[in-house]
Amino acid sequence: MKYRLMLVKIGIKKGLASKYALLFWLFSILISTTVQYFLWKAVLIGKPNREFQETISYLVLMQILTVLFPKTSYELNDKVRSGDIAIDLLKPLSISTQLLWEGIGYSLVKFAIIGVVDMLIFFWFLDFKIAFSTILMVLVTAILGYFLYFELELVLGTFSFYTYSIWGITTFKEAILLVLAGNAFPANFYPSLLKKIAQYLPFQYSYGAIGTLAQHPAWNLFIKIVVIQLIYIVAFNLLFKLLFKHSANATVIQGG
Amino acid sequence: MIIETKSLVKRYKKVKATKLFHKEYRDFVALQNINFQLKQGEHLGLVGLNGSGKSTLIKLILGILQPSSGSVRTFDMDPLTNRQKNAQKIGVVFGQRSQLRWDLPAMDTFKLNREIYQVPEEIFAKRVKNLAEMLDATDFLLQPVRTLSLGQRMKAEFIAALIHDPDLIILDEPTIGLDVLSKNSITQFLQKLTNKTIIFTSHDLDEVEKVCSRTLILSHGQLVLDKSSKELAKLDVPSTVTFTSKNSLSEAITAKWPTINRLENGSYQLTGIMQEELKSTLSMITASVEVDSIEVKNNKLEYLLGHLTKQEVC
Numbered sequence: 104m105k106y107r108l109m110l111v112k113i114g115i116k117k118g119l120a121s122k123y124a125l126l127f128w129l130f131s132i133l134i135s136t137t138v139q140y141f142l143w144k145a146v147l148i149g150k151p152n153r154e155f156q157e158t159i160s161y162l163v164l165m166q167i168l169t170v171l172f173p174k175t176s177y178e179l180n181d182k183v184r185s186g187d188i189a190i191d192l193l194k195p196l197s198i199s200t201q202l203l204w205e206g207i208g209y210s211l212v213k214f215a216i217i218g219v220v221d222m223l224i225f226f227w228f229l230d231f232k233i234a235f236s237t238i239l240m241v242l243v244t245a246i247l248g249y250f251l252y253f254e255l256e257l258v259l260g261t262f263s264f265y266t267y268s269i270w271g272i273t274t275f276k277e278a279i280l281l282v283l284a285g286n287a288f289p290a291n292f293y294p295s296l297l298k299k300i301a302q303y304l305p306f307q308y309s310y311g312a313i314g315t316l317a318q319h320p321a322w323n324l325f326i327k328i329v330v331i332q333l334i335y336i337v338a339f340n341l342l343f344k345l346l347f348k349h350s351a352n353a354t355v356i357q358g359g
Numbered sequence: 360m361i362i363e364t365k366s367l368v369k370r371y372k373k374v375k376a377t378k379l380f381h382k383e384y385r386d387f388v389a390l391q392n393i394n395f396q397l398k399q400g401e402h403l404g405l406v407g408l409n410g411s412g413k414s415t416l417i418k419l420i421l422g423i424l425q426p427s428s429g430s431v432r433t434f435d436m437d438p439l440t441n442r443q444k445n446a447q448k449i450g451v452v453f454g455q456r457s458q459l460r461w462d463l464p465a466m467d468t469f470k471l472n473r474e475i476y477q478v479p480e481e482i483f484a485k486r487v488k489n490l491a492e493m494l495d496a497t498d499f500l501l502q503p504v505r506t507l508s509l510g511q512r513m514k515a516e517f518i519a520a521l522i523h524d525p526d527l528i529i530l531d532e533p534t535i536g537l538d539v540l541s542k543n544s545i546t547q548f549l550q551k552l553t554n555k556t557i558i559f560t561s562h563d564l565d566e567v568e569k570v571c572s573r574t575l576i577l578s579h580g581q582l583v584l585d586k587s588s589k590e591l592a593k594l595d596v597p598s599t600v601t602f603t604s605k606n607s608l609s610e611a612i613t614a615k616w617p618t619i620n621r622l623e624n625g626s627y628q629l630t631g632i633m634q635e636e637l638k639s640t641l642s643m644i645t646a647s648v649e650v651d652s653i654e655v656k657n658n659k660l661e662y663l664l665g666h667l668t669k670q671e672v673c
Contacts, residue, residue: 106474120462
């Protein structure tokens with residue numbers, strides 16, 4: 104257990120080492136939020152103010168999740184390309200454990216520098232009127248969403264063993280996130296067919312479903328989301344283990 | 360037995376050419392029929408040129424590559440399926456890889472390894488102190504790794520790899536790119552680890568002879584020599600004598616060695632001098648010409664690789 108704590112600490116220290124980069128990230132997020140504010144104000148002109156509040160707070164929540172979720176596929180890709188994966192494979196603990204806990208530490212720093220400001224904006228858009236039960240539901244699903252996203256990233260990162268570059272795959276992932284996960288555009292605005300497809304996609308349960316729960320909190324929806332998240336987490340964990348075992352056995356470590 | 364390989368073979372598919380729509384592959388044999396055993400406490404040198412298969416052999420021993428045929432046993436287990444179990448007993452330093460976190464002090468990686476390998480706090484503190492003193496590394500362990508020189512970084516890598524007091528230490532070209540002083544410091548450190556089993560790979564046979572009791576030479580994936588370092592030191596390998604002189608060479612010298620070379624920098628060079636002739640050759644040169652500087656070198660590895668075939672030595 105203590106090594107997990109130490110990995111979190113290492114992640115925090117790594118995050119603090121790049122605090123200025125995170126500050127610039129915060130500024131870019133504030134600019135993006137401002138643009139989105141005026142864009143959606145124009146789009147929802149003539150609609151009730153409540154709808155605008157819900158939409159913009161949803162988008163800010165998606166922004167928080169995007170910032171906090173780990174970019175593990177890139178880390179794994181870098182390790183495979185440089186050959187440093189060899190060092191990680193020689194530790195008496197799995198590479199996914201190393202990446203997960205170090206990533207959590209880094210995400211804590213991102214939360215402290217960017218997330219807190221973003222959260223205040225989120226609450227401000229909702230006039231600070233949000234029930235404690237809603238906060239609890241969003242928190243639980245966001246944590247599970249983090250684990251689900253991490254597993255997905257691991258699976259994507261494993262393709263590095265075969266392609267040595269996952270740029271194309273991650274670009275595709277970004278496109279899926281943009282269109283079907285609901286992190287840039289609420290899925291409510293989509294035609295019913297797309298909405299239906301989005302409902303079954305795993306990314307939806309790292310992003311859109313959490314936003315929907317924040318907008319329309321209900322215990323039965325919460326339970327449904329949690330169950331689907333857990334199923335996806337287990338499924339992707341098994342898929343990653345299977346893929347990784349095959350990849351690591353077939354791999355060629357780069358360089359001497 | 361710590362390590363045992365039997366008829367070990369590793370083949371890769373290598374890209375021969377990349378065409379517009381497809382790649383052409385060729386079979387590449389990285390290791391061919393490798394047989395050796397490593398006993399506890401042995402210091403084994405693994406020497407060979409680039410691409411000779413040293414690192415591939417190390418990775419097979421560590422279980423991060425799968426053999427194409429034959430077998431390898433590490434701590435009497437299949438290293439591939441017992442990689443994480445074996446990792447508790449192995450410390451590894453790769454000269455071209457790093458386990459240190461770039462933005463953080465080396466001490467943070469040591470502390471992480473303390474938790475991963477479950478080293479008690481007191482033992483950890485004592486071990487770090489001892490290792491740091493032995494490697495003369497006490498001054499920079501709290502500095503971010505990015506601010507360290509290559510030599511300092513490698514010393515920190517050694518400490519990180521030895522925190523859990525491993526039984527087997529694997530060093531894959533740990534002195535690559537280091538200056539003479541750092542190399543010597545690491546060589547002296549390794550000489551002190553007499554109670555450990557070590558595998559040390561290098562291009563430099565002299566360095567390996569200083570650290571290891573036994574040397575294997577690999578060439579094009581084949582094990583071409585397996586000898587004790589003492590036997591290796593006794594091998595009569597021709598030397599090259601290079602000297603500089605303000606004066607031109609005497610007739611006695613040119614008559615004795617008509618093939619003497621004049622190098623572009625003005626030095627003279629004699630090649631192929633056998634051990635038994637070396638003393639008399641040096642005496643004759645110094646007696647016949649006013650010598651400003653003189654250097655004797657023998658490139659044992661190059662010579663051995665040029666003259667050994669598998670049948671000759673194994």
